[in-house]
Amino acid sequence: MSAVDRAFEALRQQNKKALVPFVTAGDPSLEITAAALQELGKRGATVCEVGIPYSDPIADGPVIQASYTRALDKKIKLKSILDTIGQVTPSLPCPVVTMISYAIIHRHGPEKYLDMAQAAGVSGAIVPDLLVEESDKFVQLCKQRDFSLIQLITPTTSKERAKRILETSTGFVYYVSVAGITGERTELPPTIVENVKWLKSQTDLPICIGFGISKPEHVHLLKEACDGVIVGSAIVRRLCEAGSKPQAEVIQEVGDYADTLLDALNG
Incomplete structure (x- = not known):
């Protein structure tokens, strides 16, 4: 049983729903990424998702795309990101997974990437550009290591293909709420x-639902249908304000925002 499995099993026993917050690694700095993970873990996140910046983001909306660009402009590399995560995970009360392009995994080599990720205490990955038809080798590597491979299913995925994706998924399933890109919606x-x-x-x-979830009202609408919600753009937008506000104030605001979502989920 992976750390992600254990986190969801603990929630099931408490009859609670999961909050999976997303932060972009290195935006506005790796120091703030680490502080945000610690704050979100302290507030009660079930799993923290860390986006690995990539020059060709898949399905990411303008807020996350811009955060990736800012991080890449600082020449932040995968090793530095994993080193930062590794400083946090020993004391973090929840598992960390990465949102990462398979192009990055392929460039490093799947086994080397898994070695690096697990050495940093990373418990799983979401790989949006890994086609289910081409995933067998990586799926098996992840299963051998008890490393969760969280697959995405969208509203346009056929039922036949969705069943195949479910067979290759571990940890949880990421259901994309809309056919489009990430971002806050009304x-x-x-x-x-x-x-x-x-x-x-x-x-x-x-089953956790992501894309477009930013308000407690969204959470109220969805919580009976799913096991958790994934929230990204609304958190990334708040964190990027650390360039113009004191870091402690921004981290506090992110934590307070997470509290509103957790109250909507489990209040």
């Missing part, structure tokens, strides 16, 4: 509940 499609209900009939894995 409302979410009503078909989400129906689609997630079908997915839950096909797997015992937890």
Whole structure:
């Protein structure tokens, strides 16, 4: 059982839902990334997701794209990111997973990437550009190491393909709420509940919903249908303000924001 599995099992026993916050590594600095992870863990995040900046982001909206660009402009490398994560994970009360392009994994070599990630205390990965048809080798490597491979399913994924993706997923399933890019939205499609209900009939894995979730109202709408929510752009936007505000104030604001989402999930 992986650290991600254990985190969701603990929630199940408490009859609670998961909050999976996303931060971009190195935006505005690796120091702030580490502080944000510590704060989000302290506030009660179930799993923290760290985005590894990439020059060709997949499905990321303008807020996260801009954060990746800022981080890349500082020449931040994977080793520095994993070193920073490794400084935090020993005391973090929740597991960390990376959102990473398979191009980066391939460049380093899948086994070397897994060696580096696990040495840093990383418990899993979300790899949005890894096609299920080409994933067998990496799926097996991850299973051998008890490293969660969290796969994405979208509203346009056929049921036949979704079943195949579910078979290769571990940890939890990332359900994309909208056919589009990440970003804060004022409302979410009503078909989400129906689609997630079908997915839950096909797997015992937890289903977490991401893309466009930024308000407690969104969480209220979705919490009965899913096992958790993933929130990215709203957190990344707050963290980028550390360039113009005191770091402690920004971290506090991110923590307070997480509290509002957790209250909506489990209050």
